[in-house]
Amino acid sequence: MAYRSIFDGTELRAEFEKSGINTRFIPSIWKHVLQNPNCKWEEIPSLPSTVYPLLNSKFKPLTSTLCSVTDSTDGVTSKLLLQLQSGAFVEAVIMRYDTRLGRYGGKPRPGGPRSTLCVSSQVGCKMGCKFCATGSMGFKNNLLAGEIVEQLVHASCISNIRNIVFMGMGEPLNNYMALVEAIRTMTRSPFQLSPRRVTVSTVGIIHAINKLQYDIPNLNLAVSLHAPVQDIRCQIMPAARAFPLEKLMDALRVYQNNSQQKIFIEYIMLDGVNDEEQHAHQLGKLLETFEVVVNLIPFNPIGDLSRFRTSSEVKVNSFQKVLRSTYNIRTTVRKQMGQDISGACGQLAVNLQEKICTSADRLADIEDLPL
Known part of the structure; x- marks a missing residue:
């Protein structure tokens, strides 16, 4: 019998x-597990007696195992390799920032150390973007909310x-129900993350x-646009054929009118493909x-992919200057983080032949996007 994660809120x-x-x-159960990931259910105090047999028969504190943590040489990025109950592997990446080191509007930014x-x-991805290592894995399955x-x-x-x-492996909006449930859990007690500190990236599932x-x-909302015209998008992002650029922009306009929030546009710079001055003007x-x-x-x-x-x-820099100076569009350049551990944008892919997680390997304990 496969146990469900205690963090599968709907099931629980x-x-x-x-x-x-x-x-x-x-x-209170979630809080205890968050503080004691390897706990036994009987160790959680002050629950009705009927709760314990239910938890023991159907749920586990964690259904996934942390197999390894790989740190970048600069110490600001850590890549986590996780094995799911099914035996499949996924990766997640911790990125550490100190906002006091940057400037905003010419003034030092407030805040301090923080992690994203x-x-x-998903395990793999079915979008097949040509520049993304995860796409080379193909699609395996959706992750459960827990x-x-x-x-x-x-x-x-x-x-x-x-x-x-949500910029790791997979297209989040292709696993919609689990995504929504997971975010609702993350924004409730004991995690209590603000929705404004959660970003979902999509290729444009209208x-x-x-x-x-x-x-x-x-x-x-972050949209992986990566090209200013439909033809180029289809060349580098095959899934874009199902989501025409004109209809995507219409959907984003409605989204913005209703939400009154900025939308983040992700644009990967590919030499000779989408990085010329004409492309900057088209995007602007x-x-x-x-x-x-x-x-x-x-x-x-x-590598060879x-x-x-x-x-x-x-x-x-020239591309950024066109967007800023000609079109007054706020434009940033993403800091390279975790490239040496294949934890940077587009590099997450699991080679199952090399990532065997044995009991001896298991560890028992273990951007800001501008607004």
């Missing part, structure tokens, strides 16, 4: 209600997580974008009526 509430148990005990967790929502939340539980044992970005603003208000004209932040992403090489090259720093 349904079992409690079926057994006549008050669901008000759920946050890049979360996976498996998504458990990435935060594991990461919280390593660092104090302040922000969540029907899901239309639902998201109502299911989780105040969430940050496409976005000039929106409130957006464009994040230019240096391409991270993925890609024919693309990284745009030069000169081209990236």
